[in-house]
Amino acid sequence: MAPFDPTTLGAVSAGLVALAFGFAFGFILERAGFGDSRKLAGQFYLNDMTVLKVMFTGIVVAMVLVFLSSSLHLLDFEKVWVNPTHLWPQFVGGLLLGVGFLIGGY
Amino acid sequence: MTRYTNSYVAGAALGIVLFLSYVLTGHGLGASGGIQRIAATGVKAVAPEHVDRTPQWAAIAGGDANPLNHWLVWAVVGVALGGLASGLLGKRVRIQTLAGPNVSRRTRWMMALIGGLLVGYAARMARGCTSGQALSGGAVLALGSWLFMFMVFAGGYAVAYPFRRFWN
Numbered sequence A: 001m002a003p004f005d006p007t008t009l010g011a012v013s014a015g016l017v018a019l020a021f022g023f024a025f026g027f028i029l030e031r032a033g034f035g036d037s038r039k040l041a042g043q044f045y046l047n048d049m050t051v052l053k054v055m056f057t058g059i060v061v062a063m064v065l066v067f068l069s070s071s072l073h074l075l076d077f078e079k080v081w082v083n084p085t086h087l088w089p090q091f092v093g094g095l096l097l098g099v100g101f102l103i104g105g106y
Numbered sequence B: 001m002t003r004y005t006n007s008y009v010a011g012a013a014l015g016i017v018l019f020l021s022y023v024l025t026g027h028g029l030g031a032s033g034g035i036q037r038i039a040a041t042g043v044k045a046v047a048p049e050h051v052d053r054t055p056q057w058a059a060i061a062g063g064d065a066n067p068l069n070h071w072l073v074w075a076v077v078g079v080a081l082g083g084l085a086s087g088l089l090g091k092r093v094r095i096q097t098l099a100g101p102n103v104s105r106r107t108r109w110m111m112a113l114i115g116g117l118l119v120g121y122a123a124r125m126a127r128g129c130t131s132g133q134a135l136s137g138g139a140v141l142a143l144g145s146w147l148f149m150f151m152v153f154a155g156g157y158a159v160a161y162p163f164r165r166f167w168n
Helices: A011-032 A037-045 A051-070 A087-105 B007-027 B032-046 B048-053 B055-061 B071-089 B105-125 B130-139 B144-161
Strands: none
Touching: A011 A051, A011 B007, A011 B048, A037 A051, A037 A087, A037 B071, A037 B144, A051 B007, A051 B130, A087 B130, A087 B144, B007 B130, B032 B048, B032 B055, B032 B130, B048 B055, B055 B105, B105 B144, B130 B144
């Protein structure tokens, strides 16, 4: 049952799987307009909502599919990596990252 | 130059790729972790003793460990290639400095440097960036990832006004 562990296929195969996912990720983000810092910064001046639309659509679609497949016993959620909670680092880190995002544009 | 894909269509495609990543690998997507590993290679080449003494570096590059031997590094290479492929297909690839209408090229590059330093530092503090924390952690309902995501928006909106001349 999923999730599968690509490292059982060997280091090179696991690397290629990661490369393929990275490729798809980068391809979609560029096609959505995330290559343009002005579009990304526009989110913070409310004149371009691309960031919000793409990110939250992505989160909601993935979330529904993950928990649906988990409740159908197609995906073992116990074996899925869930980011551990470290409230203060995530609070302060998020704030700083937001400031850096606005200044740097990415 | 071709128009960008509809945001909701792109978002749905992103969600499907993220879901497939969870199914086929057990984890989500990431970016800053790969950058950190590439940086670790440089630090290790210059100051290997420092790598062994610093817990965050030692964990990924200490002793005989090769920091590049990790899926995150492959993923970062993939992101760059995928972005390039999409840009070529859409005829958007050219050498240019994307800036607000009222800033010089020089200012824009300084902004990129300062912003990049902040983002890099913050991403390691939070153990992830908008990809590994907000997007991936958000989709599996990780509490800290949602806190992180809202703080990113809070931080950006908080400084948007003082920096308005940079972008408008």
